[in-house]
Amino acid sequence: MRAAWYDRQGPPREVLQVGELPDPTPGEGEVRVRVSVSGIHVGDLGKRQGWWGSTMPFPRVIPHGDGVGTIDAVGPGVHKSRVGERVWVYLAQSYRPFGTAAEYTVVPAHHAVPLPAGVPDEQAAGLGIPGITGHRAVFADGPVAGQRVVVTGALGAVGRAAVAVARRGGATVIATVRGTDQVDAARAAGAHAAVDTTRGDVAERILDAAGGEPVDRVAELAFDANMATNLEILGYGGVIATYATQDSDPTVPYWSLAFKNITVHFLSNDDFPESANEAAAGDLTAALVAGDLRYPIAARLPLSEIAQAHELTEHSASRGRVVLDV
Numbered sequence: 001m002r003a004a005w006y007d008r009q010g011p012p013r014e015v016l017q018v019g020e021l022p023d024p025t026p027g028e029g030e031v032r033v034r035v036s037v038s039g040i041h042v043g044d045l046g047k048r049q050g051w052w053g054s055t056m057p058f059p060r061v062i063p064h065g066d067g068v069g070t071i072d073a074v075g076p077g078v079h080k081s082r083v084g085e086r087v088w089v090y091l092a093q094s095y096r097p098f099g100t101a102a103e104y105t106v107v108p109a110h111h112a113v114p115l116p117a118g119v120p121d122e123q124a125a126g127l128g129i130p131g132i133t134g135h136r137a138v139f140a141d142g143p144v145a146g147q148r149v150v151v152t153g154a155l156g157a158v159g160r161a162a163v164a165v166a167r168r169g170g171a172t173v174i175a176t177v178r179g180t181d182q183v184d185a186a187r188a189a190g191a192h193a194a195v196d197t198t199r200g201d202v203a204e205r206i207l208d209a210a211g212g213e214p215v216d217r218v219a220e221l222a223f224d225a226n227m228a229t230n231l232e233i234l235g236y237g238g239v240i241a242t243y244a245t246q247d248s249d250p251t252v253p254y255w256s257l258a259f260k261n262i263t264v265h266f267l268s269n270d271d272f273p274e275s276a277n278e279a280a281a282g283d284l285t286a287a288l289v290a291g292d293l294r295y296p297i298a299a300r301l302p303l304s305e306i307a308q309a310h311e312l313t314e315h316s317a318s319r320g321r322v323v324l325d326v
Contacts, residue, residue: 002326003102004306005062009050012310016048018303021062024098024106026075031082031109033089038100038303038324039066039126040313041157043269044093048310052248058097063306065093066128067100067326068121071112078109087112090128090281094270101306103326110274113281119288122297126157126321127284131293133269134161135280137219137241138169140265144217145170148210150233152176153221154186154194157295157321158243162219163190164293165283171217174209176202190292203232217241224250231256241265296320 001023006015026032044063047054071085092107093099115124137158138144138151149166153159154175166173167190175191177183178198186194193209195202206215206229214235220226220242230240231253240262257264272280287293298320301309306324313322 001103002303003062003098004303005060005101006048007060009048009054009056012048012307016063016307016310018306021102024104026073026078026106028075029077029109030075030106031071031078031087031112032073032104032106033067033069033087033100033112034072035067035069035100035103035105035326037068037121037125038064038102038326039068039128040064040309040322040324041066041126041129042313043129044099045310045314047093057095060097061093062098062100062102062105063093064099064101064324065091066126067092067105068115068125069100069105069326072104074109082109082112085112086115086117088115088124088127088285089113090132090277091270092128101303101324101326110278113285115285116289122300122321122323123288123293123295125323126295127161127288129269130157131161131284132272132277132280133243133267134158134163134219135165135283136267136269136272136276137243138162138166138171138217139279140241140267140276141217141239141263143169147216148172148174148213150174150176150206150215150218151191152219152226154189154191155182156221159219159221160189160295161284161287161293164287165280166219167192168283168287168290168292172210174206174215176206189294203229206233214238220244222246227253231260231262234260234262237261237263239263239265241267243267243269298322300325
């Protein structure tokens with residue numbers, strides 16, 4: 001099969017290779033997917049580059065956890081009726097060496113989610129890592145119907161998914177964005193209100209958008225930078241569900257959090273409970289089918305240009321997703 005891979009960590013043009021590798025064979029409980037489009041997320045860049053202290057647990061890695069394709073073979077324990085099924089896949093390269101940047105990828109059968117007709121490949125191809133993270137940031141602590149939920153960085157890959165599933169879950173969704181030009185886009189993505197954080201008085205304006213009431217949950221992109229704001233806007237028993245931070249060793253204001261009985265939920269996509277992954281997969285698929293979740297596509301490149309695709313992903317997150325045609 002034609003595939004992209006790296007044998008050591010480093011910059012994309014120094015370590016990524018494209019060529020021929022043996023076709024994989026599905027094992028017990030697995031399916032093989034003929035990949036049509038491979039999605040790229042910042043987490044894929046981090047594994048390749050060695051960010052956040054990550055190392056290479058395998059001598060060779062085919063990158064990318066997300067993708068779309070068609071099941072063309074099944075392993076023992078998987079019903080043959082799944083052959084020919086169009087699917088989106090997630091966690092293809094989580095605790096496994098070979099992801100979706102190849103003509104074929106092998107994943108556990110429950111990580112290949114049926115994809116209804118009408119959903120474009122490029123929309124579902126990058127859904128897994130950001131979509132499931134956004135879903136978990138909203139629902140890790142239970143249903144949100146009737147609650148006020150703040151989604152920071154609402155136009156990012158995770159943020160768009162969080163906005164969509166929170167609104168579909170019955171929450172009043174308040175988005176934060178950086179720039180007045182992004183306010184309308186956040187509302188179009190499903191937020192009931194959007195606050196431009198570059199204008200100051202962020203906490204006051206979030207509370208105004210929440211009808212003067214404290215918020216219940218925050219899906220947090222910048223744990224360190226937004227702590228003071230979150231302490232001001234969250235009510236007693238509120239939740240911060242955070243999946244990123246700029247400072248990897250931030251100061252935590254223990255008593256300020258404790259006096260309000262605030263829960264801080266730290267999230268890492270590779271290690272969510274399988275029940276949470278499966279619930280997210282169902283909700284995200286439904287959001288795609290309904291048109292409630294849509295990603296702008298910044299670039300669509302062939303597999304041979306994977307190095308350029310990684311560079312674009314690193315610098316174009318605010319403009320949309322980058323995907324590879326395999």
